[in-house]
Amino acid sequence: MGSQLTSVSVFAPATVANVGSAFDVLGLALEAPGDTATIRRTPEPGIRIADISGDGGRLPRDTEKNTAGVSVAALLTHLKKSDFHSYAPVGMDISLEKGLPIGSGLGSSSASTVAAVVAANELLGSPLSRQELLPFAMEGERIACGAAHADNVAPCLLGGFVLIRSYKPLDIITLPSPRDIWLAIISPALELCTSDARRVLKRSVTLESAVSQWGNVAALVAGIYKNDITLMGRALEDTIIEPERAALIPGYQAAKDAALATGAAGCSISGSGPSLFALCHSEQRAHDANKAMEQAFSAAGISSKQYVSRVNQTGARVMERE
Amino acid sequence: MGSQLTSVSVFAPATVANVGSAFDVLGLALEAPGDTATIRRTPEPGIRIADISGDGGRLPRDTEKNTAGVSVAALLTHLKKSDFHSYAPVGMDISLEKGLPIGSGLGSSSASTVAAVVAANELLGSPLSRQELLPFAMEGERIACGAAHADNVAPCLLGGFVLIRSYKPLDIITLPSPRDIWLAIISPALELCTSDARRVLKRSVTLESAVSQWGNVAALVAGIYKNDITLMGRALEDTIIEPERAALIPGYQAAKDAALATGAAGCSISGSGPSLFALCHSEQRAHDANKAMEQAFSAAGISSKQYVSRVNQTGARVMERE
Numbered sequence: 001m002g003s004q005l006t007s008v009s010v011f012a013p014a015t016v017a018n019v020g021s022a023f024d025v026l027g028l029a030l031e032a033p034g035d036t037a038t039i040r041r042t043p044e045p046g047i048r049i050a051d052i053s054g055d056g057g058r059l060p061r062d063t064e065k066n067t068a069g070v071s072v073a074a075l076l077t078h079l080k081k082s083d084f085h086s087y088a089p090v091g092m093d094i095s096l097e098k099g100l101p102i103g104s105g106l107g108s109s110s111a112s113t114v115a116a117v118v119a120a121n122e123l124l125g126s127p128l129s130r131q132e133l134l135p136f137a138m139e140g141e142r143i144a145c146g147a148a149h150a151d152n153v154a155p156c157l158l159g160g161f162v163l164i165r166s167y168k169p170l171d172i173i174t175l176p177s178p179r180d181i182w183l184a185i186i187s188p189a190l191e192l193c194t195s196d197a198r199r200v201l202k203r204s205v206t207l208e209s210a211v212s213q214w215g216n217v218a219a220l221v222a223g224i225y226k227n228d229i230t231l232m233g234r235a236l237e238d239t240i241i242e243p244e245r246a247a248l249i250p251g252y253q254a255a256k257d258a259a260l261a262t263g264a265a266g267c268s269i270s271g272s273g274p275s276l277f278a279l280c281h282s283e284q285r286a287h288d289a290n291k292a293m294e295q296a297f298s299a300a301g302i303s304s305k306q307y308v309s310r311v312n313q314t315g316a317r318v319m320e321r322e
Numbered sequence: 323m324g325s326q327l328t329s330v331s332v333f334a335p336a337t338v339a340n341v342g343s344a345f346d347v348l349g350l351a352l353e354a355p356g357d358t359a360t361i362r363r364t365p366e367p368g369i370r371i372a373d374i375s376g377d378g379g380r381l382p383r384d385t386e387k388n389t390a391g392v393s394v395a396a397l398l399t400h401l402k403k404s405d406f407h408s409y410a411p412v413g414m415d416i417s418l419e420k421g422l423p424i425g426s427g428l429g430s431s432s433a434s435t436v437a438a439v440v441a442a443n444e445l446l447g448s449p450l451s452r453q454e455l456l457p458f459a460m461e462g463e464r465i466a467c468g469a470a471h472a473d474n475v476a477p478c479l480l481g482g483f484v485l486i487r488s489y490k491p492l493d494i495i496t497l498p499s500p501r502d503i504w505l506a507i508i509s510p511a512l513e514l515c516t517s518d519a520r521r522v523l524k525r526s527v528t529l530e531s532a533v534s535q536w537g538n539v540a541a542l543v544a545g546i547y548k549n550d551i552t553l554m555g556r557a558l559e560d561t562i563i564e565p566e567r568a569a570l571i572p573g574y575q576a577a578k579d580a581a582l583a584t585g586a587a588g589c590s591i592s593g594s595g596p597s598l599f600a601l602c603h604s605e606q607r608a609h610d611a612n613k614a615m616e617q618a619f620s621a622a623g624i625s626s627k628q629y630v631s632r633v634n635q636t637g638a639r640v641m642e643r644e
Contacts, residue, residue: 025537165541165557166534173544173553204526207562212488214536215347219487221543222495231495235487240529 005321008122009038012115012316014100014307015107016183016277017151019161020236020268021216027107027151028161029312030183033099035108036319037068037115039123042091047073054098059112067109067140068094068116075120075136079127092120101305103191105271107152113140114156118316130157130315134172146195152271159315161224177311178227184259184278184289185270185307188297192248197272200244209239233265233279242268249274251300258292283308327643330444331360334437334638336422336629337429338505338599339473341483342558342590343538349429349473350483351634352505355421357430358641359390359437361445364413369395376420381434389431389462390416390438397442397458401449414442423627425513427593429474435462436478440638452479452637456494468517474593481637483546499633500549506581506600506611507592507629510619514570519594522566531561555587555601564590571596573622580614605630 013034017027040050049061049069063069072092094116100108117137121128137153150172154162160177164170205213216235223232246252246269255276259267263285264278276293280286290306297304335356339349362372371383371391385391394414416438422430439459443450459475472494476484482499486492527535538557545554568574568591577598581589585607586600598615602608612628619626 022536022540024533025540163537163540163544165537166559171541171556173541175544201529203530204528205532206526207523208525210527210532210535210562211346213532214344214539215485215487217536217540218344218347218485218543219493219495221540222485222497222547225544225547234493237488240532 005041005123007038007040007320007322008119008318009036009320010115010119010122010316011036011319012111012118012156013312014185015110015152015155017107017149017271018241018269020220020242020266021213021238022220023238023241024149024151025164025217026161026220027155029155029159029315030185030307030309031312032309033307035099035111035115036097037112037119038095039116039119040093041123042093045089045091047076047092047094049096050093051095052098053096055102058102059096059098065143067113067144068096070143071113071117071136071140072120074139075117075133078136079124090124092123101187104187105192105269105273105275106185106187107156107271109140109144110137110152110156113137114153114316118157118318122318122321131172133157135170155315157315159312161311163221175221175224177313178224178229179310180227180281181229181232181311182280182283182286183309183311184264184280184286184293185275185309186255186290186293186297186304187275188249188251188302188304190249190274190302192273197245197248200248201241202244205240213238213240229265229279229281236266236268236279238268245269245273251297251302252276254300255293255296258296259289262288262292264289327363327445329360329362329642329644330441330640331358331642332437332441332444332638333358333641334433334440334478335634336507337432337474337477339429339593340563340591342542342564342588343535343560344542345560345563346471346473347486347539348483348542349477351477351481351637352507352629352631353634354631355629357421357433357437358419359434359441360417361394361438361441362415363445364415367411367413369398369414369416371418372415373417374420375418377424380424381418381420387465389435389466390418392465393435393439393458393462394442396461397439397455400458401446412446414445423509426509427514427591427595427597428507428509429478429593431462431466432459432474432478435459436475436638440479440640444640444643453494455479457492477637479637481634483633485543497543497546499635500546500551501632502549502603503551503554503633504602504605504608505631505633506586506602506608506615507597507631508577508612508615508619508626509597510571510573510624510626512571512596512624514595519567519570522570523563524566527562535560535562551587551601551603558588558590558601560590567591567595573619573624574598576622577615577618580618581611584610584614586611
């Protein structure tokens, strides 16, 4: 064990879940922004949240309440049970650098969790594949918002567009990542909890609107394969979820209209909001869309942060090993 | 106009609409069976249903009640309005040879309609493209079952898998046609009217089941692009429509179970039934699946016809020109 690693840093990116019509089944990874987790091996056993920066003191330092802590603990428990040969009583200090705004709909909890799980796995010599890490990262989502969703953690781990066909059994399908798409992302200074955003949703929908939605979801997947940004844009049309959630985001419709007026192919809510994403044909168009959305929110008295990114092809990545 | 055609025969294939989870948005064309329409130019103007064979006398001979007659009339009216240069008062005698069982869920009315519309367009020198013929073929669907659906006529015209993203505006997306798939098709001697099969459907569904359905629809499209028959098979899972319609088809569950037991990747109802289709990995497997389904229906006292086909890559085709 002479070559044992003592420290690993991993960057995990922001993710856009739901992706318009594809509520709860599709997510995509951005290149930036993101969170970084550094895990150091310690002589004393146990998992500790050693440090968190960039969260304004808002995330729990208690390992059992922190999404990254919970997920790393679940991973270690699994490895212990499965008698992983290089597993030994190991201590880990987790440090998190938050680059993502919390509660913004950009997969902030997923990014921290995935960064930590990938770092812990790497520190132990990578006993599990990225796909195999997914259930442990999902444990973090369970405590973050009450349900073990995969639509942020899966693209965060794997990169690209990722489809979750089913949870029982878990069936994850990676889709191609069109290179020509640029995303404009705007995060207005509003905060929504996913569970609140979920509470506004009606429990039932008309068959007619459901059919219209799955026609759009099917077209969105076809657009991804065809690398047809215009088709993807019109297939974002969501008559079920977006109208309910838009009502929670002051200035939403004006911002969306403004983005579309700049030539964006489509625009919708990222995750459960309040961030918005717009699909754009070029980097310049994405900046234009952001500027238009920023002005719309500003007119409603709401400040915002903006990001421009392509689709991340690889997911979380190891930044440093020692 | 010396080279004017006097007669054109067109074969149009059976189609499988709905395709499991993708209710009302996806259809595919088979290579066989199908219907043939022959249209002869006549000196006297007007459109006549001159002859229908293979229907047991059941289809209307009145042009205004016959789906093929209605669609050809709609096409001619459009060409007249749009001042099509080679349009002249033209008479047409339409002869139909039904190769498809009526009311079987294999797109019988669509096949006759598409064959006739393609033949009429060809006879006039092909003023319109296949895509442009779609609205006229849809007129036939409107009188056949009360709504201008496109999920049979579009694949029948265009071949392959065709996605209907929306009707307003009409947005038709052609998908690739996996070459390796073989379909087992069984048509039990039961008759269902589409409007009856539609009446059993609940008007609303839970959001949870709708999400599960669009996850499957998305995965079905991904499976088509990946040429992954196993993925396509499991993505046929339909928790909304199939349970309601299966109840209208005695022996359905036994036949489906029997097909899956032979190794079919998936099995569901074709169109609104009562035919079933199974997705299979080879021609032999498709014959095996048909045999198993035939025995299951036979055990329920129901006779059946079986067909084996690949996915049709081209749609309706001109067989003879004079």
